[in-house]
Amino acid sequence: MPVSKTPRQEMPRQRPEDRVQNFNEVALGFDEEMAKKEASRCIQCKKPLCVPGCPVNVQIPQFIEMIHEGDYAGAGEKIKETNSLPAVCGRVCPQEEQCEKTCVLGKKGEPVAIGRLERFAVDYQRKAGLKPPLKPEPVGQKVAIVGSGPAGLTCAGDLAKLGYQVTMFEALHAPGGVLVYGIPEFRLPKQIVAEEVEYVKSLGVELVLNAIVGRTLTVDDLFAGGYEAVFLGTGAGLPKFMDIPGENLMGVYSANEWLTRTNLMKAYLFPVYDTPIKCGKRVAVIGGGNVAMDSVRCALRLGAEEAHIVYRRSEVEMPARLEEVENAKEEGVIFEMLTLPVRILGDEKGWVKGLECVRMELGEPDASGRRRPVPRKGSEFIMEVDTMVMALGTSPNPICARTTQGLQVHSWGGLIVDESTGLTTRQGVYAGGDAVTGSATVILAMGAGKAAAQAMDEYLKTKR
Amino acid sequence: MFEISIKRTLTPVTKLFVVRAPLVARKAEAGQFVIVRMGERGERVPLTIADFDREAGTLTIVFQEVGKTTKMLGALQQGDCLTDLVGPLGVPAELPEKGRVLVAGGGVGVAPLLPKVKAMHQRGVDVVSIIGARSADLIILEDEMTAVSSKVYIATDDGSRGLHGFVSDLIKKLLDEDEKFDEIVAVGPLPMMRACVETTRPYGLKTWVSLNPIMVDGTGMCGACRVTVGGETRFCCVDGPMFDGHEVDFKEAMTRSLMYQEEERQAMNTCCCSGGGDCR
Ligand SMILES: Cc1cc2nc3c(=O)[nH]c(=O)nc-3n(C[C@H](O)[C@H](O)[C@H](O)COP(=O)(O)OP(=O)(O)OC[C@H]3O[C@@H](n4cnc5c(N)ncnc54)[C@H](O)[C@@H]3O)c2cc1C
Ligand SMILES: Cc1cc2nc3c(=O)[nH]c(=O)nc-3n(C[C@H](O)[C@H](O)[C@H](O)COP(=O)(O)OP(=O)(O)OC[C@H]3O[C@@H](n4cnc5c(N)ncnc54)[C@H](O)[C@@H]3O)c2cc1C
Ligand code: SF4
Ligand code: FES
Numbered sequence: 001m002p003v004s005k006t007p008r009q010e011m012p013r014q015r016p017e018d019r020v021q022n023f024n025e026v027a028l029g030f031d032e033e034m035a036k037k038e039a040s041r042c043i044q045c046k047k048p049l050c051v052p053g054c055p056v057n058v059q060i061p062q063f064i065e066m067i068h069e070g071d072y073a074g075a076g077e078k079i080k081e082t083n084s085l086p087a088v089c090g091r092v093c094p095q096e097e098q099c100e101k102t103c104v105l106g107k108k109g110e111p112v113a114i115g116r117l118e119r120f121a122v123d124y125q126r127k128a129g130l131k132p133p134l135k136p137e138p139v140g141q142k143v144a145i146v147g148s149g150p151a152g153l154t155c156a157g158d159l160a161k162l163g164y165q166v167t168m169f170e171a172l173h174a175p176g177g178v179l180v181y182g183i184p185e186f187r188l189p190k191q192i193v194a195e196e197v198e199y200v201k202s203l204g205v206e207l208v209l210n211a212i213v214g215r216t217l218t219v220d221d222l223f224a225g226g227y228e229a230v231f232l233g234t235g236a237g238l239p240k241f242m243d244i245p246g247e248n249l250m251g252v253y254s255a256n257e258w259l260t261r262t263n264l265m266k267a268y269l270f271p272v273y274d275t276p277i278k279c280g281k282r283v284a285v286i287g288g289g290n291v292a293m294d295s296v297r298c299a300l301r302l303g304a305e306e307a308h309i310v311y312r313r314s315e316v317e318m319p320a321r322l323e324e325v326e327n328a329k330e331e332g333v334i335f336e337m338l339t340l341p342v343r344i345l346g347d348e349k350g351w352v353k354g355l356e357c358v359r360m361e362l363g364e365p366d367a368s369g370r371r372r373p374v375p376r377k378g379s380e381f382i383m384e385v386d387t388m389v390m391a392l393g394t395s396p397n398p399i400c401a402r403t404t405q406g407l408q409v410h411s412w413g414g415l416i417v418d419e420s421t422g423l424t425t426r427q428g429v430y431a432g433g434d435a436v437t438g439s440a441t442v443i444l445a446m447g448a449g450k451a452a453a454q455a456m457d458e459y460l461k462t463k464r
Numbered sequence: 465m466f467e468i469s470i471k472r473t474l475t476p477v478t479k480l481f482v483v484r485a486p487l488v489a490r491k492a493e494a495g496q497f498v499i500v501r502m503g504e505r506g507e508r509v510p511l512t513i514a515d516f517d518r519e520a521g522t523l524t525i526v527f528q529e530v531g532k533t534t535k536m537l538g539a540l541q542q543g544d545c546l547t548d549l550v551g552p553l554g555v556p557a558e559l560p561e562k563g564r565v566l567v568a569g570g571g572v573g574v575a576p577l578l579p580k581v582k583a584m585h586q587r588g589v590d591v592v593s594i595i596g597a598r599s600a601d602l603i604i605l606e607d608e609m610t611a612v613s614s615k616v617y618i619a620t621d622d623g624s625r626g627l628h629g630f631v632s633d634l635i636k637k638l639l640d641e642d643e644k645f646d647e648i649v650a651v652g653p654l655p656m657m658r659a660c661v662e663t664t665r666p667y668g669l670k671t672w673v674s675l676n677p678i679m680v681d682g683t684g685m686c687g688a689c690r691v692t693v694g695g696e697t698r699f700c701c702v703d704g705p706m707f708d709g710h711e712v713d714f715k716e717a718m719t720r721s722l723m724y725q726e727e728e729r730q731a732m733n734t735c736c737c738s739g740g741g742d743c744r
Contacts, residue, residue: 171683173501173508173548210550212683216487237685241697248690248697248716250723257686265507265680271734274507274532275680276727350719397684399702 008110009038016330020300023185023268026327035120039068042112045104050114053102055447056083060099060114067121076125079118084157085150085446087192088179090119093443094321133203139163141460144227146213149177150442151233151433153200154449160203162457168205171212174264177235181264184294214399219429228463229428229456233449234400236434240392246344251278251352255291255391262298280386281305284355286341287391288318295389296333307333312340312360312373338373355383396435414438421455422448430456466546469522474604477529478572479538486521488551494579495557495706499682501548502536509533510679512576513552526575532731553682554705559584563646568594568631568660570652574605576674577651585612596631600624632659639667654718661709673709675700677720692716
């Protein structure tokens with residue numbers, strides 16, 4: 001197996017001591033020289049293993065070759081053929097679990113930095129100016145998309161390209177789903193999300209903000225209004241709490257509230273922006289996923305002197321992306337592993353003042369295949385904290401399912417669909433993304449939006 | 465766009481807007497609320513739907529100027545637009561079909577009460593109303609309430625009109641006089657609702673309250689609006705805003721409502737027009 005002599009190019013990043021002082025993007029992106037160097041590492045496999053690792057089938061060796069040849073904009077075009085939100089994916093996809101995991105170079109050394117190259121190519125192309133999309137021949141049928149996260153945006157874009165008249169309904173006052181309210185600016189600049197949304201709109205998609213399907217309008221209203229098919233990309237926005245004493249004390253936030261105040265409402269710019277947030281000096285974030293990492297890194301930027309991750313398993317089991325765990329460590333986040341909160345203590349005014357925890361050890365594997373953490377007797381201790389963020393995961397919001405006849409859900413709230421088409425238990429209603437799978441990834445939500453668009457097209461053709 | 469088609473000044477600090485929002489008006493029910501936002505840097509604030517007209521596609525909101533956002537709202541004129549308005553949110557009130565109901569509104573709380581009284585009146589429920597305020601000039605919507613109630617009582621803190629005392633004193637008086645009611649609905653500031661609940665508790669009379677915790681999204685996504693009712697955590701925006709008052713943990717609700725007191729003051733102080741809206 002040939003191994004490249006060129007080392008994998010490191011991503012230039014803001015220095016940790018600088019970046020904890022601001023919300024600007026941490027990763028700065030490759031320059032042309034670095035991109036070319038990294039692209040030269042790819043050995044252009046005849047049967048590339050990286051491609052099947054990509055949920056939306058990006059033609060990886062082709063676009064890398066174009067970068068190698070200096071055709072950066074062309075590389076961007078190539079990626080866009082199959083990925084409708086590449087500037088987002090190049091920043092937040094867990095590449096180490098996908099394309100880079102299967103890259104042959106990874107067997108003996110380090111895989112090609114596919115994600116970083118993807119980001120470089122589409123950033124370059126975007127700066128060079130986008131080509132106006134071709135307007136397709138209208139087919140004369142209307143479809144409704146509910147939710148403007150990655151699943152909804154992808155489904156809407158694909159259907160618009162096929163000539164459907166698409167309307168996207170969004171509950172919040174800004175489009176993008178988790179990309180705007182959850183993932184912080186320092187990982188994914190909101191300007192990039194806004195540009196992706198503009199692109200989808202330029203395909204002819206109409207966007208209706210402040211419209212909650214299930215409240216402002218129902219799915220039945222949509223059908224009555226002439227929409228012939230509906231896609232539900234409503235995400236998994238229902239927060240989980242631990243049900244331990246003290247959770248309603250002041251200073252205890254769900255990650256959703258914490259991140260929404262910070263990112264969507266720009267509380268880090270209070271009082272220039274009107275929405276406040278209360279970040280104390282010692283913050284504990286409970287959980288070990290991407291949401292926990294984003295929350296804890298926001299805490300540092302909001303002025304916390306100490307920010308802790310409290311996670312009941314060990315570091316190897318943490319579901320967060322490796323890169324973000326490393327970023328958090330560099331920024332000074334303290335990791336309390338194998339630690340379970342059991343009680344939150346408050347002061348006489350009703351504010352959090354401490355967190356009682358118990359240390360855990362790993363026992364036998366549980367249903368998830370991970371070793372189950374069990375409490376160690378007598379290991380209780382108290383952490384002094386004045387702010388807490390519960391990042392324990394989310395489940396699908398029930399509003400839509402509860403108000404739509406014939407929609408069936410699993411006991412945990414996920415919509416029941418046919419896996420390959422996204423068809424729900426009601427005719428003409430499709431769904432995909434976190435609303436179906438529970439919290440997952442941007443790229444999987446996009447893949448589901450794409451598959452549903454195809455199935456909806458097949459279905460709508462039969463009605464013409 | 466959500467255009468303000470009518471603006472009325474009810475008291476120096478209480479304004480009424482009729483806003484164009486056809487989609488919301490079509491679905492609105494008594495007891496529900498909307499979330500509005502003012503300007504690109506604005507905060508999301510909940511306001512009860514005080515009335516709606518499905519045909520005209522309009523909603524009525526009534527608000528008291530207490531902080532930066534409501535002051536900025538109050539500075540808007542007829543013809544101006546709200547940046548965002550979303551709804552209807554919350555569970556429609558469970559209103560009785562018959563019988564006799566006592567309602568009590570404190571301050572701006574009369575506004576959220578009005579659509580409920582209207583709905584009950586239309587069904588033939590006999591509604592007795594109490595309107596409370598700090599002083600006579602702060603009493604709002606008296607004519608509107610009179611039109612749909614069989615009797616209207618007034619209480620003012622300073623005695624400038626009606627009974628010199630609180631609405632809860634009036635409730636007690638009526639109950640002691642052996643007036644019979646099937647239930648009570650009390651809406652107003654938290655201390656007022658708590659007083660009403662404590663007044664009716666010994667009588668075992670079902671008492672509905674409408675809670676107003678701090679909210680962000682209003683769709684059950686953030687958990688900011690958690691309240692403890694009957695020992696359980698509920699999200700006011702999707703499980704409420706109306707709850708059985710005898711089950712509500714008012715102490716916790718009152719504590720939580722103070723969470724951003726400092727920031728609310730700062731927001732007013734750092735705004736160069738003191739919320740007048742000119743500096744936007
Ligand atoms: C903090 C955080 C960090 C993350 N980091 C990563 C990462 O690094 N990499 C990665 O791949 N994934 C990450 N994820 C996961 C990823 O963001 C999600 O899997 C993805 O956004 C799901 O897309 P979606 O379109 O299904 O739903 P969402 O993005 O949740 O969008 C759903 C949209 O629907 C709207 N909506 C909901 N109900 C209604 C209704 N009834 N009517 C109208 N609109 C409605 C919502 O307001 C929302 O805008 C992260 C998630 C979070 C919360
Ligand atoms: C379901 C519901 C219905 C409501 N209906 C009405 C109504 O019909 N008329 C009316 O005048 N008021 C109503 N309120 C209260 C109104 O939302 C607050 O007065 C408003 O948010 C104050 O904003 P501010 O920036 O002007 O004041 P601030 O200075 O920010 O706050 C003043 C007070 O309002 C409370 N408050 C602040 N932000 C919020 C928020 N986002 N949500 C709830 N309370 C908050 C605070 O506890 C504080 O005591 C309702 C609240 C809820 C939850
Ligand atoms: S597997 Fe790796 S080396 Fe092979 S084509 Fe893909 S990126 Fe290039
Ligand atoms: S306001 Fe966010 S859950 Fe109720």
